[in-house]
Amino acid sequence: MTALPSTPAARLRTGLRRFTGPRPPAVERCELCAAEVGAGHRHLVDTERRALACACTACAMLFDRPGGAGAQPGTDAGRFRTVPDRYLSDPDAALDDGSWAGLQIPVGMVFFLRDGASGQVTAFYPSPAGATESELEPQAWEAVRAATPLADELAPDVEALLLRHHQHRSACFLVPVDAAYELVGRMRRRWQGFDGGAEAHAELELFFDHVTRRAQRAHHAHEPSKGRA
Known part of the structure; x- marks a missing residue:
């Protein structure tokens, strides 16, 4: 076996x-x-x-x-x-620089997957080897939950929560898991040098442009997320 x-x-x-x-x-x-x-x-x-x-x-x-x-x-x-086909956005995601630093992600993008069997949430970011797992401290995930209600909507096994942090602001999306897999695969094929190079960055921009155009704003995105169970 x-x-x-x-x-x-x-x-x-x-x-x-x-x-x-x-x-x-x-x-x-x-x-x-x-x-x-x-x-x-x-x-x-x-x-x-x-x-x-x-x-x-x-x-x-x-x-x-x-x-x-x-x-x-x-x-x-x-x-x-x-795998569902919903794309949701939270333009009001409030993950500040300190909370982002707490995730200990060396690049400006991370996605989270929830395992249906264990309930464990794991963080991954793109790298020359594909997707690199990053140890996720409980307080770091709680900061993400406090920043966006989309974190609690993350469906186990079939969806990914994407965060991109750029110029002191965060963009947050809930996407089908195959979309996250495809992004990592495309960036891995294009990756050059230490930071990915121009082609990998172009793939990232194209991906987020597509997601932004396709995503619907979550109905409760404007609601404060603190105090959720």
Whole structure:
């Protein structure tokens, strides 16, 4: 039996293979039913193997809710979860320079993933090796929670909370996990030198421009987040 990745970093590397490995075949197929899928198709998270799987519309709908296929004989109840397509922004995120420094991130961007099995939140940032795990102290995550209500909306396994800190201000987004994986893969392919170089920075700007245009403002983004359970 093949051992499954057990640490957050190992699980992330498994999920990233789709975006950092060889290019997929010209015709991609649903990895559950083998139906042909087109560009922009949905993904599933295999929560056992911590990997992304291509999905047709029908299979994506089948696993759109936790346990949605559990009542049907022969299905893997709870194993697959459809990656949502929501993009949310919090333009009022109030993470100041001191709170950002507490995250101990050497670059100006970080994303957070929540593990559905353990509830653990892990921070990652782009680097020449792909995504680098950063130790997240409890007080640092509490500062993020105090800065934006999007932190408490982060769905386990299938979403990422993105923070970008630039010129004493933070931009905050909730995005599908495959979008975060794709960003890291694109930057890894373009990375040059110590800080990534012009091409990697251009990829980052294109990504955040796309996310900014696509994201809807969270309805409660203007509400103070302190005091939440």
